Each structure stands twice: as C-alpha cells, then as structure tokens.
Amino acid sequence: MTRDRTAFPTPPSRPTRRRALKLMAGGTAMALAAPYCIRPAEAQENTLRALMWEGYALPEVIAAFEEAHGVRFTPTFFDGNSEAYNKLRVGGSKDFDLVQADGFWPGLYYREGLIRSFDFAALSSSGGYFPTFKPETFELLMDAESGDVFGAPFCWGSYGITYNADAVPAEKAGSLELMFDPDFAGRLSTSARFEENIAMAGILVAERMGTKDAPRPDGKSFNPYVLTDEELAGVEALLIEQKRLLLTRYQDNNTLRQLLAGQAVVAAPEFAQVYRLLRAEHDAGNLPTEFDHQLVPKEGGLGWVDTWLVTSGVEDGGRLELATAWIDMITSPEVMKKISLASGCSTTVDIRSLSTPEEQALFLMDRTAELEDMYMFDQPSSTEKWERVWSNMQAA
Amino acid sequence: MTRKRLAGLAFLGIPTVYLLAFFVLPLLSMAVLSLWRTENYHIIREASLGNFATLLTEPAYRTFLMRSVVMALSVSALCIAISWPVAYAIMLYGGRYKLMFSLALAVPFLTGEVLRVIALQGLLGPMGIINATLIRMGAAPLRFLMYSNVASAVGLVYLYLPISITVIYLSLSNSDARLVDAAKxxxxxxxxAFFQVTWPLNLFGTMIAAVLCFIPCLSTTLVPRFLGGPDGTLYGMALSQQFGESGTWALGAAMGVVLFAVSIAATALAFRLDLRRTGYSGLGRS
Structure with a gap:
C-alpha cells in the first residue's frame, strides 16, 4: 500500500545541519566573491577627488572651481601625513587624483610611485612664488635625477611655540626647554601628534647629549626624525617627565585657542594658526592677554611646507589637465589670500601686494628664508620604535 | 526551486552573507594580520606570534588593558546604579507619560557622539561652565574634572546611561507586577518584595544593560582622547593609534584580537549565573 502524499500537507522544511552547512557555504562563497564582483567606483570624468587637509577646503573656492570646470570636487580629509600615506599605499592612488603632503613626504610618495610629475612651469601661478619656494631653491619637490617637478608648494609654517607673553619671560620662550619647565607645571600643552612630539623632544635630547652637531651614524647631518636608540631612550624619559607638566594634549586648534585665551595654558607648540587668531582678537581689543610665537627655538625647530601633488593614478590627458587646473587655481594669489586668512597659514606664493603691512608681519611674509634653518617634517626612521616610545610614555 | 524554499534562502541567506562579509571576514582578516608584522608602513607577511608576545611582555599594553577593564567595570556599575532608580521611577510614577519618558532617553542620540563628547569637554574643561563658575566665585577649579580619568568616566556614563536605563525599563515593563503584589x-x-521578587526577576535585563555598557567602554576611543588628559590613554585609544599615524597595523590587529577575546570572556562570565533562578523564561522548560 502506497501512501498518498497529497493526502497530507507538506511538512514545513525543518532546519537541518546539512541545510545550515549549505547556507553557510553559499554565504561564504558569495562573501568571498563580493570583492571581485563589486568593483570600486571608477574615476568619474566629472569628478575630481582630493585627499587633503580640512582647513584648506573653502566652500566658496570649491564652488567656483566646480562652476568653472563643470565638475564635482570631492575632498577626503586626513589628520597626519602618515595617515594619508597609509591611505595611498592601500590603493589610494587610484581612489584620489590629488593629495596633499608636507616636508619630506612628497619625495617618499614619488619614490614609491604613489604620485607623478607634472609640468609645474606651465602653471600660471608658478612665477608668483617666494624665491625660497621656487623649484630651483626648494629641492624637496624635484626628482634629483630627472629634474622633474612632482609637487606645487602651497602653505608653510613651523611647529613653533605660541606663548602668553604676559606670563612667560622672553628669555625662556626662546628655548625648547620651556615645554619641559616645571615652573609652568599644569599650564603647558602639546598636540596629540606623536611624530612631532617625539621629534621636538629629540632635538632637545640631542642638544643635551651633544650628539646634534657630532658625526651621525648614517653619515648625514642631524635629522630629528632619525634618532639613535640612545636618543630615543632619552626622548622617552623626557616625554614621561613632561607628561606631569601638561594640562592636556590638545586635539584641535579651537581647544588650544580656548585654553590659551582663558590662560589655563601659557605655552604650546603649534603651527602658528592659533597664534594668529589670538593676535587678531588682541588687536581687536577682545582679548587683553598678549601672545607671541617663537618660530624657531634656539636648539632648532620643525618646519613644514604643505604641497599639492598629483597621484600616479592620474593619466595624461583630461584628468591631468583637470588636476593641474585645480592646483593652478588654488595657488593663485587671490585664492591663497582667502585660504591664508581662513586657515591662518603662511603662503608660499607672494601675496604681499594684496596684504596690509600688519598682515605681512603676522603671516611672516618677509621671513620665508628662515624655513631653510628648520628640520622638515619627515617619516620616522622606525615607526615601530617610535610607537613603543609613545606607548611607554602614555602608560607611564 | 519552490517559492517557500526561495523565501527561506532569502530569509536566512541574506543575513548569513551579511554577517560573513561584514563580521566574520573582517575578524578573520584581523586574525591573519595579527600574525604578520609591519616595518615602516610595510606589511611583512611572515607568520609569527611576535605581536602577541609584545602585548604580553610590554607593560604599556597591559597597563592600557587594565585601565580599560577598570574603567569599563566602574562605568557599568555606575550606569546600573543610576539606571535602576530612574527606570523604576518611570515604571511606578510615569503614568500615561511612560512612553514619552522612555522615548526621551533617545534624545541624546539625535546628535553625533563626537558632538556630545566635545560638548562635555566644554562643560568639564578648565574654561567650562563648572570650573569657570567656581573661578568667578573665587573658589579653586575642580582639577579632577579637567582632562582626567574621572572626566572620561563622566563622559562614558553620559554616553551609555540612556542605553542601560532603556534596557532596565524594558525589563521592568515586561516583568509581572502581580508577583510583587502577591509577595506583599x-x-x-x-x-x-523588591529584593526577593523585582530584583531577581530583572537580573537578566540588568546583566544585559551592564554588558551593553561594558563592551563599548572597553574599546572606547573618542572619550579618553578628548577628556582623558595625558594619563587617560585607554586600550581602544592605543589600538586606534596603531591604525592611524603610527601605521603599526599588525600590532593593532593583535590588540583587536585580544580585545575581542576579553570581551567574549567578560560576556561569558556575566552570563554564568543561573538564568532560570532569575525568572528568565527564554531557555524553555527544563
């Protein structure tokens, strides 16, 4: 006797181990295949993609460029050179057309094939640079072998010390020792950037150890980003000592501005942007405290030149023209003036004819030559060793 | 393939794929990365347990983890201690506004976490309302509130309190109030009646609330960064540093694996209590 299957309703299929395994296998296969099936959005002809510092993204400037060229400008922001480098290394040269970097980083990008050269001389703004930043003088953006230029200088500055001139004697302000002075315990602040904290302490440690002007193991002149193990040990000890003196490590310029203006902090190393804001407030009569900025401490200081670079993912033709058109526009004197006022940075393009004498003094327009005495921002000689120094300090 | 079978596949397959793609695969890739190492932003694909050895032997990373565990335990305990009376009060006295009160707990989530933390920085910092008022009154500022672990704890309680109140409130609203009447x-x-009926019946909800505070606190990055000060580096902040400027991704991945293991262990430990004795009925009949 055969059972009539139609006489009974079909039982609902129950979950079994085999079905579960099938589902998981199917799911795994689909998940593994997904990266090959779902391709990242290819560069759109009507989009220009930039990996840049947030402070330079002025909406009005972007809007004017978009209107003039009929494209969309899509910026992505980063917080430090190493972060941008990480992004470029994991495929970012295909995801971005333009990238910003400072110090020795553009050279590193070029050597690793992350950026490409372009016809700098063809930029209409190329003739307007201060002599310090022209390609023949500013060699950091030129390939020594081929003579090709792979970047356009943009803004510059130091990592000098902004201090409350009413609270800090001028003789103390001229030295890096100020940032490690117990007399100002609880009233000092530094940025949260580990590279510059270690490099700045490295200058002081090398000065104290007498190794700064002595022959270096690599046969080159002293570079605070290439420290010996002994110097790094000294830096760790010095940073641990400094930690007790700090109120906080500021995360952003606005926090530092509030701390300095409120006199909770009397000295902090920064890019002079906060100093300019405080000076403007003081000059307007809104802030009684007087602030000053030590551009290069007597032991030496850190300097940087922000640049615009074209990634290696940009091929000759329309896309390269679009990328260089952006660089040409953003380094034009009128736009540089706007960016300078908005972000508080000094410009590499000579905008003295557009500036008042006060602005020329405040934005160090006659002091560009001092940059040659500074140590440029660089890649740490060993990020692993530097990370350990920073972690040990944080945990101490 | 029948329609029912297709529906079943879609119903189970899509979440399976989603979880595999966005949860299991990243975890696996993190585990693999943790076995490699980095050298100046370059990944060296040589498998070893070197990163885990570093985490075990270097005191700094153990300090970060211990700080985070202590912080997460303290914040969870504080959240539970504050949440119980608030949730209980809403239950007892909320009347017809109970729903409104419980929805009001979601209001802080209408703004981003960064904004809320920065607002707290403005409140607790040296120029914030509390200390500025004290200084104007001629009193000394409260230094323990300025860029300290106490400030971080305040920030974390503020962030996770709405979650713990909501969970305990939902637990209370689903427990049988007649049992309390019967006890009386x-x-x-x-x-x-509270300690012998209400508390045990809602212990499971309380545990969930505690775990929902503990786990995110263990990996928190933003709060110690903005409020913690020079001595406030927690494990999550140190971990994010590895993936940020220092570019020591492999060590960061190993830290992530350790964090995952600690979170799982803490959750397993929390749920070792006898759920049936607490009145939890989700396990079916024994």
Missing part, C-alpha cells in the same frame, strides 16, 4: 499580600515588606 503574603507579608513581605516593600524592601523585601
């Missing part, structure tokens, strides 16, 4: 009828005082 049989002579229990209100305090006895």
């Amino acid at each position: 009828i049989f002579g229990a005082s209100p305090v006895q």
